[in-house]
Amino acid sequence: MRARLHPFRSDRGDDGYIMVIAVLVMAFALAIVGVALSQSQTSQQLDAKDIRIQRAEQAADTGLQSAIYALNAQNLAALPVYGAGGLQFLTNALSCLGVNIGLQVPGLVFAGLSPSAACGSVTPPGPTVTSLAYRELGNHTKVRVVVVPTSTAPGGSAVGPYNVGFRIVAQGVDDNNTASTSDDVSRRRAVVLSPIQPFSVVEGLHDANFTASGLLNLLTTRVLNGDIKANHDINVSGLALAGLNLLEADGSTLLRTSQLLYGNNYNGPLITIASPQQQSSTSFFTRKPPRIDPTKPTCPSTCQAQITNKVLSASSGTITLSAGDYHLCGVSITGSAVLRTAAAVTSGLGATRIFVDSPASTYCSGTGGTGNTAIRSLNPGVSLSPTNVQIYAAGNGTVNGTSVAIGSSSLSLTTAAFVYAPQSTARVDYFAFTGTVIGYDVTMNAVFPLLNVGLIASVLTQDLGLSVKPLTNQLGVFQDQQFVRCAGADFDFTNPTKGC
Numbered sequence: 001m002r003a004r005l006h007p008f009r010s011d012r013g014d015d016g017y018i019m020v021i022a023v024l025v026m027a028f029a030l031a032i033v034g035v036a037l038s039q040s041q042t043s044q045q046l047d048a049k050d051i052r053i054q055r056a057e058q059a060a061d062t063g064l065q066s067a068i069y070a071l072n073a074q075n076l077a078a079l080p081v082y083g084a085g086g087l088q089f090l091t092n093a094l095s096c097l098g099v100n101i102g103l104q105v106p107g108l109v110f111a112g113l114s115p116s117a118a119c120g121s122v123t124p125p126g127p128t129v130t131s132l133a134y135r136e137l138g139n140h141t142k143v144r145v146v147v148v149p150t151s152t153a154p155g156g157s158a159v160g161p162y163n164v165g166f167r168i169v170a171q172g173v174d175d176n177n178t179a180s181t182s183d184d185v186s187r188r189r190a191v192v193l194s195p196i197q198p199f200s201v202v203e204g205l206h207d208a209n210f211t212a213s214g215l216l217n218l219l220t221t222r223v224l225n226g227d228i229k230a231n232h233d234i235n236v237s238g239l240a241l242a243g244l245n246l247l248e249a250d251g252s253t254l255l256r257t258s259q260l261l262y263g264n265n266y267n268g269p270l271i272t273i274a275s276p277q278q279q280s281s282t283s284f285f286t287r288k289p290p291r292i293d294p295t296k297p298t299c300p301s302t303c304q305a306q307i308t309n310k311v312l313s314a315s316s317g318t319i320t321l322s323a324g325d326y327h328l329c330g331v332s333i334t335g336s337a338v339l340r341t342a343a344a345v346t347s348g349l350g351a352t353r354i355f356v357d358s359p360a361s362t363y364c365s366g367t368g369g370t371g372n373t374a375i376r377s378l379n380p381g382v383s384l385s386p387t388n389v390q391i392y393a394a395g396n397g398t399v400n401g402t403s404v405a406i407g408s409s410s411l412s413l414t415t416a417a418f419v420y421a422p423q424s425t426a427r428v429d430y431f432a433f434t435g436t437v438i439g440y441d442v443t444m445n446a447v448f449p450l451l452n453v454g455l456i457a458s459v460l461t462q463d464l465g466l467s468v469k470p471l472t473n474q475l476g477v478f479q480d481q482q483f484v485r486c487a488g489a490d491f492d493f494t495n496p497t498k499g500c
Contacts, residue, residue, distance in 0.1 A: 052174040052185040055141050059172025060189040063135070063143035064483075067168045068193065071147070072478055132491060140177045145170045146496040150192065165194040166478070167497050169486065188486035190500035193478040197285050201226030201435070201462040204442040205287060205422050206399070210236040212446040212458070213409045213429075220446050224274065226462025227259045230442075231282050234262045236269050238446075243274035261285075286479070287422035287438055290392040290472065292327065292355045294363045300324025310367045312354075314339075323350035329357055329369020334376055343388040344379040353390040353472065356404075360396050371395065371402040378406055378415060386416040386435025390471060395423030399440045403427070409447055418471065432459040 134142040150167040169190045176183045201224070202208050208230035212220040217237045224243035228234055243258025258274045260266060263282035298310050300322060306314045312328055315335035323342040331354065333339045341352035357364050359371040373393055395402050404421045407413045407429030416434040419426060426439025429447050437444065446458035487499035 049185070052176065053187060055139065055174040056172040056185045056187040057189065059137055059141040059143045059174070060170040060187055061172070062137060063145040063170030063172060064168055064189055064191050067145050067147060067170070068191065068478065068480065071166065071193065132493070134173070141172065141174050143170055143172045144491075146491065148497055150497070165192060165481070167192050167500070169491070169497055169500055171489070171491060186489035188489065188491075188500065189483065190486050190497065191483045192481045194481045197229075199418075199436045199438065199462075200229050201433075201437070201460050202228045202442055202444055203285070203287065203436070203438040204230035204232070204234075205438075205440045206231060207233045207235065207441045209441070209443045210234075210238070210241075210446070211443060212238055213448070220448075221457040222446065223457055223459045224258045226460060227261065229261045229285055231263045231284060233265045233267065234260055234276070235267045236272075238269045240269050240271035241274055242271075287420070288479075289395055289423050290355070290420060292357050292361075292363075292392070292394050294361065296325060296327040296355065298327050300326070309369075310364065311369045320345055321352045321354075323352055325353045325355060327355050327357065327363070329359065329364035329367045330371060331356060331373040331375060333378075334374060338377045338380060339375050340379055340382075341384075341389050343384055344382040351388050351390055354392070355472075356391070356393045356402075358394045358396050359402075361394070373402075373404040373406075373421075375406050376408045378413075378417065380413070383414065384416045387418050387471065389417040389435075391417060391419045391421070392472060393419075393421035393424045395421065397423070399423055400425045404439065407445075407447070409445060413447060420471075430458065430460075432461075434461040436462070 132144045132146060134144045136142050146169050148167050148169070150165055167190060169188060171186060171188045174185045175181070176185070202210075208228055210222060211217055218239070220238035221240040221242065222236070222238060224241060226243075243260070244256070260268075260272075260274050260276040261279055261284070262276065263279050263284055266276040266278070268276065299307065301324070304312070304319060304321065306312055306319050307326075307328070310327070310329040311332070312319070312326070312330070313332045314337040316337050318338045318340060319333065320340045321342065342349040343351070354373070356371060356373050357369075359369055364371070371394065373391060379389065391404065391406075393402060393404050400423075402421075402424040404419060404424050404426045406417065406419070406427070407415060409429050413430050414432045415428060415430045417437075418435050419428070419437045419439070421439045424439050425441050425443075426437055427443040427445065428437055429445045431447055433444070444460065448458070484500055492498045
């Protein structure tokens, strides 16, 4: 009798193979998981390393920015690299505020300078560095900074405008919250600072135009004591321009011909006794818009009645502004109104500084202020040091989007002021002007008190640095010229800028 085949024998016979396959699949899956976990762990380690590198670099950048801020709060005369007296004109740009840089930026030292007399509480730096302490920043990071005088930037390019500046090197460290230094992550960053160009009598970030009222536009002679700069064109109407500069900005020359520096064209009168010099580009100099502290109060004390909703406005009468800072959203002195400042009323009083904020700023929101400045009559009949009257216009973020106008084409004016409005159109009507006018497009319009008698000439005089009042320190003494990442994680005290 034939034996019956079991219908499931074949399936039971495959049980061993299925078990082997299952084990292989599980082993393969475990291997993939292991690789994934390993890669994840490696990735996490790399991410953690990247984060620590970023923290170290951020710490270094913090040190650089702190040093830049502290240096810009100083008077150049306090920094002995510039020699006795510092740079003429530029020295006068900032008052000696008595800020001790070492206290303001712990972990910062100077190197390579010779000590000289202190300015206020500023301690002159020494010539060498033997050690450098860290400044704790929190989040397991710290920084130390060294400042070294230099005449060249990395790559050998000159540090302008006088081939004298500073190289700041900062070392940022993430210490991993351990006492050991073996696991520290360190990075160094550096910046080259060059002093800003000294202020000229007229500067146009685009054009500088010199006109005269009516037929005198063809006949006038301009006497210029100072320099003129324009990134694009300098346009001068009339018969002649005669320019001398009594003192070079670095004090090296007592008498020279005025310089007319332009990037595109010089369109001058029939006679030019000056030195027109075309520059290498149409952006050979810059002026940053003033940064106006949003917390600055509207008036230094009680506001005048003519200041309403942060706007100074009057069409008649005499308005006298006291010494100190005014933070406004617009100025409109029109009609027969006259604006006088403290020093024009009482000799010896301090400067009156008017800051006109952007109409787009939070401070000016809802005030109706336009950010424009119009002063038809400013300190008439009074001769002042120009820095007794300072006007700073922030603009609205668009070039020529706001305006500054001083004087009137129907008046004969003697005007002295420092006007800083690099994003605004600026116009000054004058007979004799002393000081500085900086705008995007600038027009200096000559007005004459006697149309038929005497010499038809207008006078423009650069601030000679006499009885100078401090300008706002927010303009800064230095501009950053170049940021670099340094090779090597640590300082070589015999050569602090090595690798940078």
